[in-house]
Amino acid sequence: MGENGAGKSTLMKILYGMQKPDEGTIIVNGVPMAFATPAAAISAGIGMVHQHFMLAENLTVLENVVLGSEPRRGIVLARRAARARIEEISASYGLGIRPDALVADLGVGDRQRVEIGKVLFRGARILILDEPTAVLVPQEVDELFANLRELKSEGLTVIFISHKLDEVLKVADAITVIRRGTTVASVKPADVTARDLARLMVGSELPVPGLRESTRTDHTQLTVVGLTALTSDGRPAVDDVSLSVCRGEIVGIAGVEGNGQAELVESVMGMRPAERGRILLDGTDITDWSTRARREAGIAYVPADRQRHGLLLESPLWENRALGHQTRPPNAKGPFIDRAGARRDCERIARTYDVRTPSVDVPASVLSGGNQQKLIVGREMSDGPTVLIAAHPTRGVDVGAQAAIWDQLRAARSAGLAVLLISADLDELIGMSDTLWVLLRGRLVAQVDPGRVTPHELGCAMTGARDGQ
Amino acid sequence: MSPLPKQVLPALVAPALALAFATLISALVLLTSGADPLLTFNSMLDFGVRPDQVVNTVNQATTYYLAALAVAVGFRMNLFNIGVDGQYRLAALLAAYLGGAVSLPAPLHIALIFLVAMAVGAAWASIAAVLKVRRGVSEVISTIMLNAIATALGAYLLSTWLSVPVAGSNNIGTKPIGFSGQIPGLPFPGTSNRIFGLVFAAVLVGVGYHVLVSRTRFGFDLRATGLSTPAAVASGVHVRRMVLVTMGISGGIAGLIGMPQLLGSSHSYSLDFPAGLGFAGIGIALLGRNNPIGIAFGSLLFGFLDQSSQILDLEGIPKEIVAIMQATLVLSVVSAYEMVRRIRLRQQQRQVGAGPAAAPPAPGAPPDAGRSGSGGPA
Numbered sequence: 008m009g010e011n012g013a014g015k016s017t018l019m020k021i022l023y024g025m026q027k028p029d030e031g032t033i034i035v036n037g038v039p040m041a042f043a044t045p046a047a048a049i050s051a052g053i054g055m056v057h058q059h060f061m062l063a064e065n066l067t068v069l070e071n072v073v074l075g076s077e078p079r080r081g082i083v084l085a086r087r088a089a090r091a092r093i094e095e096i097s098a099s100y101g102l103g104i105r106p107d108a109l110v111a112d113l114g115v116g117d118r119q120r121v122e123i124g125k126v127l128f129r130g131a132r133i134l135i136l137d138e139p140t141a142v143l144v145p146q147e148v149d150e151l152f153a154n155l156r157e158l159k160s161e162g163l164t165v166i167f168i169s170h171k172l173d174e175v176l177k178v179a180d181a182i183t184v185i186r187r188g189t190t191v192a193s194v195k196p197a198d199v200t201a202r203d204l205a206r207l208m209v210g211s212e213l214p215v216p217g218l219r220e221s222t223r224t225d226h227t228q229l230t231v232v233g234l235t236a237l238t239s240d241g242r243p244a245v246d247d248v249s250l251s252v253c254r255g256e257i258v259g260i261a262g263v264e265g266n267g268q269a270e271l272v273e274s275v276m277g278m279r280p281a282e283r284g285r286i287l288l289d290g291t292d293i294t295d296w297s298t299r300a301r302r303e304a305g306i307a308y309v310p311a312d313r314q315r316h317g318l319l320l321e322s323p324l325w326e327n328r329a330l331g332h333q334t335r336p337p338n339a340k341g342p343f344i345d346r347a348g349a350r351r352d353c354e355r356i357a358r359t360y361d362v363r364t365p366s367v368d369v370p371a372s373v374l375s376g377g378n379q380q381k382l383i384v385g386r387e388m389s390d391g392p393t394v395l396i397a398a399h400p401t402r403g404v405d406v407g408a409q410a411a412i413w414d415q416l417r418a419a420r421s422a423g424l425a426v427l428l429i430s431a432d433l434d435e436l437i438g439m440s441d442t443l444w445v446l447l448r449g450r451l452v453a454q455v456d457p458g459r460v461t462p463h464e465l466g467c468a469m470t471g472a473r474d475g476q
Numbered sequence: 477m478s479p480l481p482k483q484v485l486p487a488l489v490a491p492a493l494a495l496a497f498a499t500l501i502s503a504l505v506l507l508t509s510g511a512d513p514l515l516t517f518n519s520m521l522d523f524g525v526r527p528d529q530v531v532n533t534v535n536q537a538t539t540y541y542l543a544a545l546a547v548a549v550g551f552r553m554n555l556f557n558i559g560v561d562g563q564y565r566l567a568a569l570l571a572a573y574l575g576g577a578v579s580l581p582a583p584l585h586i587a588l589i590f591l592v593a594m595a596v597g598a599a600w601a602s603i604a605a606v607l608k609v610r611r612g613v614s615e616v617i618s619t620i621m622l623n624a625i626a627t628a629l630g631a632y633l634l635s636t637w638l639s640v641p642v643a644g645s646n647n648i649g650t651k652p653i654g655f656s657g658q659i660p661g662l663p664f665p666g667t668s669n670r671i672f673g674l675v676f677a678a679v680l681v682g683v684g685y686h687v688l689v690s691r692t693r694f695g696f697d698l699r700a701t702g703l704s705t706p707a708a709v710a711s712g713v714h715v716r717r718m719v720l721v722t723m724g725i726s727g728g729i730a731g732l733i734g735m736p737q738l739l740g741s742s743h744s745y746s747l748d749f750p751a752g753l754g755f756a757g758i759g760i761a762l763l764g765r766n767n768p769i770g771i772a773f774g775s776l777l778f779g780f781l782d783q784s785s786q787i788l789d790l791e792g793i794p795k796e797i798v799a800i801m802q803a804t805l806v807l808s809v810v811s812a813y814e815m816v817r818r819i820r821l822r823q824q825q826r827q828v829g830a831g832p833a834a835a836p837p838a839p840g841a842p843p844d845a846g847r848s849g850s851g852g853p854a
Contacts, residue, residue, distance in 0.1 A: 278709055278710065297714060298710070298711075298712040298713075299713070299714070300712075301712075302711075302712045303712075308710065310710055315704070315706045315707065316706050316707055316709075316710040317707060317710065318704075318707060319699075319700055319703045320704070322699075322700075326696070329696065330711045331710065331711035331712060332711075333697065333700075333711065333712075334712075342693055342694070343691050343692050344692065344693055344695070346691075363828070364828060365828060369824045369827070369828060370821070370824065373827075373828045374828060
């Protein structure tokens with residue numbers, strides 16, 4: 008484990024043959040190895056389960072598992088042999104993979120098991136799991152850990168990468184902490200607490216999401232009334248949702264991914280048309296406004312997928328500073344882009360939000376995930392927003408950056424910002440929300456008291472286990 | 477502030493190496509076809525630097541430059557206007573007809589011809605844009621189809637409605653544009669050939685392209701859309717409107733391609749009006765990496781190769797060798813740029829990995845919120 012930008016991903020890329028080491032050796036089962044390509048790593052028994060699933064939705068589980076290493080009879084896919092192998096793997100490691108299910112129909116947890124099955128199918132004995140719990144709810148995390156224990160008992164080695172200290176403590180037999188590209192400690196979970204680990208990782212205390220006294224005002228800044236929005240195939244993804252966010256208030260939305268969070272955010276941002284219902288900003292009906300008009304009116308947006316929706320990866324940081332704010336000072340002067348202004352202000356953001364970069368001229372793609380996120384948060388907090396739509400603001404971000412982002416949310420909240428917070432991190436939702444809603448199948452099914460609810464209860468409400476809807 | 481020379485250098489080395497590589501490939505092709513490469517290149521060079529050929533090269537480069545800019549403006553937002561060819565021919569035909577039909581004071585006459593040409597080019601390109609935003613038709617397919625339609629439509633219009641016979645030949649063309657609609661060329665020492673007066677207009681369009689794409693808010697939206705459409709949408713770009721406007725601009729510039737020839741030399745659109753410039757423009761835009769300076773060099777290089785190859789027929793060498801050279805050039809330059817891009821990315825990654833030059837951790841207080849955080853650890 009380690010902070011974002013500590014070098015975890017680089018290390019894993021080297022182990023998996025995606026990048027060449029400058030010096031040092033890799034020893035697998037006592038034999039020094041050098042991997043030029045992932046194929047070489049795979050043949051040495053190393054497999055990688057990526058954070059973002061690499062599955063073809065319109066293929067079956069079987070087809071996904073064999074893709075790229077198809078057992079063949081002549082030029083024909085040996086389906087029967089493949090099925091037998093998959094079922095054998097599934098049974099011996101307790102994965103519960105159904106070879107004929109369509110991946111598009113599977114939930115997140117199932118998809119992850121398919122990814123693990125895929126790696127095992129290629130004969131991996133050493134599994135690298137990159138942030139595997141980022142997309143899971145607590146119950147699914149427990150299932151994953153059960154799978155991992157099964158793998159372990161069958162003699163496989165698992166490298167588990169996570170930012171979540173308690174998870175690492177729960178599942179690991181040995182923990183290595185790296186910071187700024189070097190090992191700072193190798194410890195046994197029995198000998199350390201989460202607090203110790205956090206200190207090792209960032210040299211500071213473990214951050215706790217939490218709010219002090221209420222800063223909520225009676226002034227409603229954002230109102231959503233009876234909002235219904237459709238998926239591209241015409242089903243209601245957001246179904247008659249009504250909520251309001253006051254100045255100085257953080258309203259949290261809990262829900263298993265794919266229950267309409269993305270569509271709700273897109274509707275509020277004007278990127279997805281509202282089928283029914285209205286959206287009001289400080290009393291003004293903005294339902295028909297364009298995304299740009301909404302942004303100019305003071306709605307800031309931290310998108311869930313920062314690389315896809317939040318950044319121009321090939322563009323320099325200062326251009327990314329202007330993205331989404333390209334019509335306003337300090338980024339624009341009349342019809343022109345104010346290059347000097349954007350650059351200066353980007354330097355300010357880098358300073359204030361601790362974006363670690365040698366200059367604002369490097370492309371965004373070279374920053375680590377945490378630093379990219381800090382840039383986005385800094386940008387969206389700039390230019391005087393009145394509403395912030397924050398989708399997974401600390402996903403895949405190390406504890407240091409997480410604490411900083413929470414601090415900024417708190418500060419902005421006490422300065423009167425109205426925040427709509429969507430997150431998969433239940434501790435974050437419970438700790439940071441003044442008001443907390445549960446979104447299930449596009450509907451707000453419950454409002455829970457963030458002061459009293461436990462992550463487990465919230466997890467149950469999110470899966471519909473409690474109210475049976 | 478500006479990029480370091482260290483970063484600029486590979487950007488120049490790459491095309492130079494690619495040029496050398498393309499020359500090598502062409503030499504191999506020449507060798508296998510039984511010609512002496514050194515002799516061939518030598519005679520091309522000798523011929524190409526003669527004053528009259530220099531003028532021809534510049535003139536050819538002028539039209540190439542406009543063609544490449546028309547393509548490049550779309551490329552910057554991943555919009556592939558393959559229909560520049562049809563757009564400029566139709567635009568030149570109609571502008572030539574109208575220019576020949578009216579008589580106005582000089583500035584007005586020229587302005588009218590320009591306006592018509594740009595409007596026709598933009599209108600023809602807009603068909604593809606509308607199909608794309610309304611029906612999701614790939615602009616690549618529709619613009620290619622529209623090229624074929626433009627060819628047929630142009631031939632029909634020319635042969636039935638718009639033409640007068642050209643004296644002393646089988647050629648037909650539009651009625652020549654009067655003196656008030658002509659733009660005189662510039663003399664060049666050592667030859668009676670004249671450089672197109674509109675070479676300056678091409679330079680102006682290049683400057684305008686640079687300002688529009690790299691300096692304006694519109695250009696920012698355009699580039700953002702090209703780099704990542706989802707991110708552009710999230711930032712408030714109206715992508716469908718951008719497609720319509722950019723296709724219009726691309727077609728408008730395409731409308732200008734025929735103008736140097738029309739107003740500077742032929743004064744009428746006839747059957748032998750230059751064709752295929754739009755396709756050359758695609759290659760040159762790739763060669764110049766959509767950069768106005770790069771495109772200028774690419775245009776001159778292509779123009780030079782075209783002109784200097786004229787001598788090859790006399791030497792008994794097929795001048796198609798030049799087409800091979802141009803194609804190899806485009807391919808190797810594109811690969812070289814990609815290589816440079818990756819090397820630079822790796823350098824920058826290392827730079828970032830080596831640690832920040834500045835930026836110590838600051839207390840978590842967004843200045844815009846104007847107050848300090850509630851005191852958590854940072």
